Amino acid sequence: MAIIKKFRIKSFKKIDTIIEFENVSLAYGNRLILDNISFKINKNSIHGMLGPNGAGKSTIFNLITGLVKPKSGTIRIFGEDVTNYPVYIRTKKFKTGYCPQYGGFFSDLTLHDNLKAISEIVIDNKNLRLEKINYLITKFEFENLKDIKAKFLSGGQKKRLVIALALLSDPKVLLLDEVYAALDVLTIKMLQETIVNLQQENHITTCICDHQARDLLATCDVAMILNNGKIIAEGSPADLVNNIEAKSAYFGESFNLK
Numbered sequence: 001m002a003i004i005k006k007f008r009i010k011s012f013k014k015i016d017t018i019i020e021f022e023n024v025s026l027a028y029g030n031r032l033i034l035d036n037i038s039f040k041i042n043k044n045s046i047h048g049m050l051g052p053n054g055a056g057k058s059t060i061f062n063l064i065t066g067l068v069k070p071k072s073g074t075i076r077i078f079g080e081d082v083t084n085y086p087v088y089i090r091t092k093k094f095k096t097g098y099c100p101q102y103g104g105f106f107s108d109l110t111l112h113d114n115l116k117a118i119s120e121i122v123i124d125n126k127n128l129r130l131e132k133i134n135y136l137i138t139k140f141e142f143e144n145l146k147d148i149k150a151k152f153l154s155g156g157q158k159k160r161l162v163i164a165l166a167l168l169s170d171p172k173v174l175l176l177d178e179v180y181a182a183l184d185v186l187t188i189k190m191l192q193e194t195i196v197n198l199q200q201e202n203h204i205t206t207c208i209c210d211h212q213a214r215d216l217l218a219t220c221d222v223a224m225i226l227n228n229g230k231i232i233a234e235g236s237p238a239d240l241v242n243n244i245e246a247k248s249a250y251f252g253e254s255f256n257l258k
């Protein structure tokens with residue numbers, strides 16, 4: 001963790017809000033999933049979301065991308081009320097990139113053809129397309145994998161492919177749903193470094209959720225914990241692990257960051 005932690009931004013010189021939820025509620029039928037939640041994601045931060053299965057983490061990503069609409073409340077991206085905007089406007093105008101919990105690639109296409117297919121949708125200029133694909137192949141060390149069908153890639157390679165696909169559209173905001181799930185220790189470390197590198201070099205604001213609390217907190221500047229439709233705690237990783245509510249509802253007494 002030390003390697004990751006030394007990159008963490010300790011304070012923000014000028015805090016700009018990139019994503020804001022204000023009193024957002026969402027229900028499926030009679031079930032209230034999110035109950036009047038408010039939070040902000042600051043520019044160039046890595047913002048973590050933790051919470052038990054079914055807490056509503058993926059639902060928050062769906063609300064940000066516009067895949068679902070809230071029952072009430074306001075969602076702002078770059079200060080603009082996007083609550084009623086469709087998915088494509090949020091993706092194009094506000095440059096939000098989304099790596100879903102499951103899938104996110106074409107199984108029967110090779111890694112290279114996945115990049116090519118998405119680039120044809122999001123980049124008009126053919127030369128720029130090729131340039132971007134080559135940049136991503138180098139950045140993610142895909143050279144030896146590019147002719148393999150995506151369904152045959154390992155779990156970690158698939159996650160890297162999904163992130164690379166999201167990067168084709170030069171996102172300013174990257175939404176990563178369970179990026180560390182079912183990955184080995186070294187692959188998680190490599191992805192952590194990728195995410196921090198995207199923050200440091202590409203100035204991408206990232207919102208990330210995962211059940212690997214320690215791995216998630218190692219890369220986050222701030223994080224929040226969801227439980228029973230509410231945000232029960234929010235703050236820096238160090239503050240969160242000492243938060244009494246967070247301990248009793250999520251971490252347990254013996255959890256630490258080491």
Ligand SMILES: Nc1ncnc2c1ncn2[C@@H]1O[C@H](COP(=O)(O)OP(=O)(O)OP(=O)(O)O)[C@@H](O)[C@H]1O
Nearest residue numbers: 028033051052053054055056057058059060101211
């Ligand atoms: N389309 C839907 N229709 C009905 N209920 C849904 C729908 N999508 C999500 N839910 C419900 O909303 C709740 C939150 O789901 P969500 O997928 O956001 O949880 P999560 O925090 O991402 O969980 P996990 O950690 O298991 O991925 C769950 O109770 C789920 O059953």
Ligand SMILES: [Mg+2]
Nearest residue numbers: 057058059101
């Ligand atoms: Mg989920």
